[in-house]
Amino acid sequence: MTKRYDGATPALAGLDLRVRAGEALAVLGPSGSGKSTLLNLVAGLDRPSQGTVTVDGVRVDRLGEAASARYRRERIGMIFQFFNLLDDLTVLDNVLLPAQLARTPRATARARADELLGYLGIRKHAETYPGRLSGGERQRVAVARALMNRPPLLLADEPTGALDTASGQDVRRLLTELNRDGQTLVLVTHDLALAEACATRTIELVDGVVAR
Numbered sequence: 001m002t003k004r005y006d007g008a009t010p011a012l013a014g015l016d017l018r019v020r021a022g023e024a025l026a027v028l029g030p031s032g033s034g035k036s037t038l039l040n041l042v043a044g045l046d047r048p049s050q051g052t053v054t055v056d057g058v059r060v061d062r063l064g065e066a067a068s069a070r071y072r073r074e075r076i077g078m079i080f081q082f083f084n085l086l087d088d089l090t091v092l093d094n095v096l097l098p099a100q101l102a103r104t105p106r107a108t109a110r111a112r113a114d115e116l117l118g119y120l121g122i123r124k125h126a127e128t129y130p131g132r133l134s135g136g137e138r139q140r141v142a143v144a145r146a147l148m149n150r151p152p153l154l155l156a157d158e159p160t161g162a163l164d165t166a167s168g169q170d171v172r173r174l175l176t177e178l179n180r181d182g183q184t185l186v187l188v189t190h191d192l193a194l195a196e197a198c199a200t201r202t203i204e205l206v207d208g209v210v211a212r
């Protein structure tokens, strides 16, 4: 795929990339190399100028607005550097949110949330507000929320970027375990330790192409 914004130089220049189910792909590269553009195209938040994006059988580049929102809700989990949690909702209510948007029956959603909070080691914080948690715990909540609707693909944008050493280590371990349990991951990161710990494959983007 190629992505051109207004400038003469494309942000992605004929990138050809396949990620198999079960892989954990780390995408490294300097600022401006096209990493965020890549995530946005995979998430259907923007379209390529040329080329196609297919995820789990869905032609993402062809989706209209409503279908694109539904695709993100059902097939994609996203986690970010700054967690993007809602501070006036408890941990449990944050995790339940995607299920509510998908109109999952309440009992099914509660059971799934409970299972995830246990799996991620944060069940004791279910009734806590995110502001009272450490950075690593907040990222665990964000991961639980991202996995709520069982997405085949989890996208992460600098998931350890805002964390201190101990919390960063915690999240590296968590993502590694998730992938070991079969979750497909695409991680955009500057954190070489994360790529080394977690990735089954690492690529480096430079000027919108795979340089390494």
Ligand code: ADP
Binding pocket: 005, 006, 010, 011, 029, 030, 031, 032, 033, 034, 035, 036, 037, 038
């Ligand atoms: P990275 O995430 O690796 O820092 P980006 O994908 O954000 O790289 O940016 C790649 C290139 O595309 C940069 O030159 C950037 O300035 C440009 N770019 C990114 N988003 C936009 C946008 N919305 N409009 C115009 N140019 C953009």
Ligand code: ADP
Binding pocket: 115, 116, 119, 147, 178, 179, 181, 182, 183
């Ligand atoms: P077990 O104790 O049987 O080995 P796990 O501890 O691996 O099971 O998982 C506990 C629960 O967490 C499972 O019932 C499963 O549904 C859920 N789970 C496990 N792996 C994932 C994953 N990658 N994404 C979302 N949920 C998961």
